[in-house]
Amino acid sequence: MEKEEFFIKRIRELANLSYRRDIVTFSDFLNLNEQNIVNNRKNQIPGVVTECFGGYEQAERQMIAFHPDALAFTWEYPITCLKVEPKARKFSEDLGHRDYLGAVLNLGIERSVIGDILIQEHTAWIFCHNKIADFLVDNLDRIRHTAVKVSVVDNPEHYPEPQFALVTGTCSSVRLDALIALAFQASRSSMVSFIENGQVFVNGKLITSNGYEPKEGDIISVRGKGRFIFDGVSRQTKKGRNSVKLRRYQ
Numbered sequence: 001m002e003k004e005e006f007f008i009k010r011i012r013e014l015a016n017l018s019y020r021r022d023i024v025t026f027s028d029f030l031n032l033n034e035q036n037i038v039n040n041r042k043n044q045i046p047g048v049v050t051e052c053f054g055g056y057e058q059a060e061r062q063m064i065a066f067h068p069d070a071l072a073f074t075w076e077y078p079i080t081c082l083k084v085e086p087k088a089r090k091f092s093e094d095l096g097h098r099d100y101l102g103a104v105l106n107l108g109i110e111r112s113v114i115g116d117i118l119i120q121e122h123t124a125w126i127f128c129h130n131k132i133a134d135f136l137v138d139n140l141d142r143i144r145h146t147a148v149k150v151s152v153v154d155n156p157e158h159y160p161e162p163q164f165a166l167v168t169g170t171c172s173s174v175r176l177d178a179l180i181a182l183a184f185q186a187s188r189s190s191m192v193s194f195i196e197n198g199q200v201f202v203n204g205k206l207i208t209s210n211g212y213e214p215k216e217g218d219i220i221s222v223r224g225k226g227r228f229i230f231d232g233v234s235r236q237t238k239k240g241r242n243s244v245k246l247r248r249y250q
Contacts, residue, residue, distance in 0.1 A: 028112035055127035
């Protein structure tokens with residue numbers, strides 16, 4: 001509880017600073033639980049507008065921006081995208097999210113200034129706070145045993161497109177527990193604890209009801225498992241079950 005109270009105090013400080021000085025203030029990158037805490041307290045932050053962004057559309061880790069109702073100038077989030085690729089592709093290891101994040105944190109970087117890490121083949125895109133971008137370019141030179149080079153991506157068109165795995169199946173009702181079980185190829189009962197323990201978010205909002213019914217297009221995130229998009233019910237089977245489609249982020 002102490003950690004959450006400290007976080008709420010910091011958020012209020014950023015909001016009050018924005019209101020008093022008529023400026024834009026930014027949080028660090030927030031996880032889904034932290035974003036949910038801020039969203040649930042929007043009505044308690046009078047005089048300022050809150051917006052969120054993680055460097056690209058549908059990012060999971062996002063910064064919260066606080067700014068006055070009427071703003072007379074343009075602003076940008078202090079987010080930089082870095083491209084990390086092997087110096088010699090043929091000698092590159094098969095690296096995962098944990099490898100890239102571990103290499104960054106081993107440089108003494110705080111997790112809060114690192115956003116999403118997107119990986120495709122032997123290349124990763126790391127979204128980070130502007131203040132540590134140059135440091136990473138100069139000092140991140142190895143992921144496990146693979147020598148890498150880091151460069152700044154200036155054009156958002158060069159960001160990678162999200163990769164999905166199509167998942168289809170049937171369920172008796174379009175409940176949250178049933179969809180999660182289908183998405184991660186697990187039993188329905190084994191998914192209940194994830195929901196009840198506050199590890200499931202729909203469009204960034206914490207959901208603790210097993211019977212919650214997501215809407216088509218909702219993004220469902222399960223901490224420790226991954227996330228997916230619910231593409232709706234395509235048809236009903238002869239036995240009255242719902243045939244659903246999901247797109248799970250790779």
